[in-house]
Amino acid sequence: MTMLARAGCIIFSSLVLLVGDAAAQPARLGCTSAQTAQGIQTLRCEKAITIVSESGAKFELGDRNRDGHVDSVELSNKALLLEVPKKPGRTWFNVVTPQAIAAVRGTKWAVDAEGGKTSIFVVDGRVSVARRTGPGRVVLGAGDGVDVEGSGELIVKRWPPARVTALMARLGQ
16 A cells, blocks of 8 residues: 555544534634735745635635644635645645645645545645545646546646646645
């Protein structure tokens, strides 16, 4: 079993998502929140983690190891831009969508969950992407992206500037 597959199993067996008032959720995990007039929310969390959410994005923060710090996000709709610094050890930060699991040790990347597809784009660093169910895993580098649908091969592509610009604009970048 690959390390990512094992990590995925651990995620699903130990993922603790916070429920309740969405405004209180970030504070419970050591995050502060700011929102722009356009509805873009920026969470700044302990351990230098930053999560920017598109207006109307639906996501929940997770604390898999129950240490009081965010270490995962479950995204069900729209886009997030995440920046997670590299930490010593083998600690992974995960974003789980209906189609995919994106795992990193430290990087800046965007995840967009729309309809039956999840798109992942790496701004800086490397991101391991696997299907949430079934086979398929790729590693993306800076400038690479992948679209994960219900079936089919995962194909890493260099995203054209127009696609990158459109996604980043939705995230206020």
